[in-house]
Amino acid sequence: GYxxxxxxxxxxxxxxxxxxxxxxxxxxxxxxxxxxxxxxxxGLVFGLDAGGACRGVAFRVEARRAEDVRRYLQAREQVTLVYRDVMKPVELVDDGSRVEALCFIVDRAHEQYAGRIDFETQVRLIAEGEGRSGKNPDYLESTVRHLDEVGLSDEGLTRLWRAVEQRLRR
Structure with missing residues (x-):
């Protein structure tokens, strides 16, 4: 999860x-x-895009529930088929061990792929976005908060959140 x-x-x-x-x-x-x-x-949401590294969380599910969880995640994440679901090796941060994880990688050929968007456009789209799952600013704030809680703070996302907050106060 990222x-x-x-x-x-x-x-x-x-x-x-x-x-x-x-x-x-x-x-x-x-x-x-x-x-x-x-x-x-x-609005704007996250995707796993090529290059670099992503810190987040890995979930271990019971083997007997694995297929149900996979189907649930595909239904949740693949509403518009903007992601490709693939198994990838991830490193567990606390002990360095590696496990295989289901990952949803953005499809760069999909019409919803936004590519690199300048900072001010990100701020505007996030500040104004709202959909079935709620307001876009809440999505960003919760991501920043939860990364902090698991010790994976992201300076860039914190800066973006501050800019969105500032725009919302106008």
């Missing part, structure tokens, strides 16, 4: 541990037309 799955997984799990995925980074690179925006007024 976004809302960290604070609202929606499934039972045995264990949750800080983890790092290499080769992909968390980015506001997906226009949200459902969960945090609409087609007329898109």
């Amino acid at each position: 976004g809302s799955l960290m604070w609202r997984p929606g499934f039972e799990y045995e264990e949750r541990r800080p983890a790092r995925l290499r080769g992909y980074h968390r980015a506001f690179c997906v226009y949200s037309h459902v969960h945090r925006g609409t087609p007329e007024k898109p």
